[in-house]
Amino acid sequence: MAYETLIVEIEDYVxxxxxxxxxxxxxxxxxxxxxxxxxxxxxxxxxxxxxxxxTGSDKAFAAGADIKEMxxxxxxxxYGADLFGLDAEAISRVRKPIIAAVAGYALGGGCELAxxxxxxxxxxxxxxxxxxxxxxxxxxxxxTQRLTRAVGKAKAMDMHLTGRFMDAAEAERSGLVSRVVxxxxxxxxxxxxxVKITEKSALTAMAVKESVNRSFETTLTEGxxxxxxxxxxxxxxxxxxxxxxxFLEKRQPQFRDR
Ligand code: HXC
Numbered sequence: 001m002a003y004e005t006l007i008v009e010i011e012d013y014v015x016x017x018x019x020x021x022x023x024x025x026x027x028x029x030x031x032x033x034x035x036x037x038x039x040x041x042x043x044x045x046x047x048x049x050x051x052x053x054x055t056g057s058d059k060a061f062a063a064g065a066d067i068k069e070m071x072x073x074x075x076x077x078x079y080g081a082d083l084f085g086l087d088a089e090a091i092s093r094v095r096k097p098i099i100a101a102v103a104g105y106a107l108g109g110g111c112e113l114a115x116x117x118x119x120x121x122x123x124x125x126x127x128x129x130x131x132x133x134x135x136x137x138x139x140x141x142x143x144t145q146r147l148t149r150a151v152g153k154a155k156a157m158d159m160h161l162t163g164r165f166m167d168a169a170e171a172e173r174s175g176l177v178s179r180v181v182x183x184x185x186x187x188x189x190x191x192x193x194x195v196k197i198t199e200k201s202a203l204t205a206m207a208v209k210e211s212v213n214r215s216f217e218t219t220l221t222e223g224x225x226x227x228x229x230x231x232x233x234x235x236x237x238x239x240x241x242x243x244x245x246x247f248l249e250k251r252q253p254q255f256r257d258r
Contacts (some may be wrong), residue, residue, distance in 0.1 A: 025063035037087035064108030101190035113140035123183035131163035201239035
């Protein structure tokens with residue numbers, strides 16, 4: 001499918017999905033969300049893809065949901081269409097690892113989109129924020145839930161209630177992002193991380209993602225039981241035999257996703 005709001009490139013088993021509405025700092029309109037959910041599902045189903053990198057421009061990952069598009073909508077419009085709901089849920093169901101490579105603004109829905117990914121690598125010019133309160137709305141794509149889980153109640157409340165932005169250093173200190181890199185190296189570093197992931201067993205990577213995500217959905221006891229069962233289940237795979245044999249034979253493993 002040809003996209004109008006995205007650029008998708010696949011190389012070395014990594015799909016790079018670039019948000020591409022430069023005239024609006026990649027503001028997320030309904031078309032972009034629908035195209036993004038489609039591109040993510042296509043990458044998830046594509047045997048040539050083992051990891052996905054979601055990124056924007058040097059100036060903005062995404063400056064939020066498109067205010068021009070939303071401004072005149074009614075409750076009936078947004079509730080009736082479940083604005084952004086189905087597409088966000090579709091992205092959260094992607095089983096392959098997704099890295100967000102964030103430079104510049106990641107605000108409102110942009111911050112929420114980054115948090116829908118499995119981890120965030122950001123440039124030193126990144127700015128995160130949930131400024132919806134300035135527009136008379138609350139976050140609508142996970143901001144009050146995922147940001148709170150990522151950085152804790154104090155910072156989440158501060159960000160949502162004051163609408164202030166968090167810079168890259170604070171985002172790393174708070175656990176929102178996994179690494180900060182110089183802006184000029186952002187894609188190189190994100191791709192390096194992605195390629196490292198492509199070298200693992202895709203089955204194991206999927207299981208890791210499933211198990212970490214389970215920690216947000218369940219009690220510690222149930223989460224530990226889920227992890228242990230998954231750990232046991234991995235012994236039914238050829239990749240476990242190969243990974244452990246390769247270690248003992250002091251060679252690189254040749255995983256076959258089986
Ligand atoms: C629509 C946007 C936009 C947005 C920027 N633009 N953000 N258009 N929706 N969210 C447009 C501007 O209107 C402008 O277009 C162009 O992008 C460049 O933006 P400027 O404001 O001129 O740039 P700058 O002065 O550098 O300021 C950058 C900025 C500011 C700080 C990021 O644009 C800003 O505050 N944007 C809004 C951020 C925000 O409130 N996000 C939350 C949205 S609500 P023109 O045509 O004038 O040149 C939300 C709810 C999520 O996300 C709920 C579920 C998804």
